[in-house]
Amino acid sequence: MLESYRTIYKGREGEIVEKKSRFIATVRLVESEEEALSFIEEMRKKYWDARHNCYAYTIGSNRELTRCSDDGEPSGTAGRPMLDVLLGENLYNTAVVVTRYFGGVLLGTGGLVRAYSAAVQEGLRASTVIEKVRGIVLSVTTDYTGIGKLQYIAGERGLPILESEYTDKVVLKLLVPFAQKEAVQKAITESSNGRAIMEKEREVYFAEADGEVKVFEY
Missing domain, CATH: 3.30.70.240 (Alpha-Beta Plaits)
Structure with missing residues (x-):
């Protein structure tokens, strides 16, 4: 059992725009994989018309449930960078979905990595971390x-x-x-x-x- 750990008290949304593409990051406290999957499905329904709903989550005192998805973006350009932000912030029991509305301009792999990472950081800034x-x-x-x-x-x-x-x-x-x-x-x-x-x-x-x-x- 952890003596202390960082997690989400109030999850909120943060948004960035990169070359006309909108990246909306929604952060949520999740304490089971069932909660994480339900949250992801909720975001997919809310943003049903978006090109991508990429996600990352880490759950458990040993981070035994840690998953991410590019949801159709080029491999390694969305889910993993998003997860790296959560792990870099030393967060537990946290999930994030980044919704992308394509703006018509290709960002390239490096641009996608930076955009998805920045969107998660914006979502965390809007949220209350304890x-x-x-x-x-x-x-x-x-x-x-x-x-x-x-x-x-x-x-x-x-x-x-x-x-x-x-x-x-x-x-x-x-x-x-x-x-x-x-x-x-x-x-x-x-x-x-x-x-x-x-x-x-x-x-x-x-x-x-x-x-x-x-x-x-x-």
Whole structure:
């Protein structure tokens, strides 16, 4: 399981024009090959009158599902350059379809490679790319004398507080990067002299998007 990875939060369209040919790149988050194939078919139906709908996608923590297609363009001039952009950006679980409306001027193999690559880059610029970090939701129960130290640890380490509950005790649910969990638990134990009760609720991925922290279940 990856400790962190880059992927799409919001996929959008980007477009370039090269010698009167339109290249429309549509980017989408896909987490299975079924989703990828459904997305490709959706784009083919949407742009049914286009000369080409070329695609590339990479899925899985080991990129075990990585495919691309030139869709009638000369071999190696569309799908592979598109895939190279996704891999070069270190993206996971991402698919892109580039639709070409032929403008009547031949671009040559080099021109096609550059155009399809540039279209994908434009699509990615229009999209929201995030880095998901593996973490845990840590529930910490303490008394009121320990809340200040707990909040200090969270603030010092940049740990988001997902929930807080104040009754006769205080319960805070912290979002802790997996790589920091032992250090955080040790710091909480030491600051509370062992009185704080900690429980790992679940493992998640989280990322900052739209100015706030988003939690993604496995």
